[in-house]
Amino acid sequence: MQLIYPKAPANGAQVLRPALQAALQSKGFGVNRQFAQATAAKVSLSEPYRGYSLSLDDLAQGKGLKQATLGDWHYLVFSDGVSIADAQLAQVGGQVEFASLNHGALAAATVNALNLAENTPHLQGRTYELRLLFVSALHVAAIWLHASDEDVLIPIEPTPKHLASTKLYSEAALLALLAPAAQRVKTTFDADTTGQLGG
Incomplete structure (x- = not known):
């Protein structure tokens, strides 16, 4: 399996x-x-790769990855070959600026997911663009391997285990798991009259 990366800001x-x-x-x-x-x-x-977000509304309505919106640039930070953090740059008005540094499980989980993909027979000889997908309202993160004819998703921490385990899913299979949870959360948000649950 070969990974390709989008054209990143030269000064990232x-x-x-x-x-x-x-x-x-x-x-x-x-x-x-x-x-x-x-x-x-x-x-x-x-190499830098892009984060994408899928909104609760889109997911609850059965919309897919085509609706995902572009987010920050992500860089895995390594020390002595071990992943130690995920660093993010935001693109603002054509410029990039430091956004955040995640010392939690995201970096190690990303590497583990890529190792899983690397050792999956049906991905051998294929080329994918590396992406990172977030569904913030459900606390879902997934490695997104994108090709013109196929999207492969691997949920990673902090995705709740009851929503999806760390294995390879097609777009349809993962979204079928997440959509009912999205509908339940959206119903709760829509029923909230206090304005404290967000939108």
């Missing part, structure tokens, strides 16, 4: 490095052990 890594260096020096709250032990000299970045 330059924008990211100062934020990474500051984070490595502060070693603040919530930093995982590998990140806390990393040094700037040993840190490397993956």
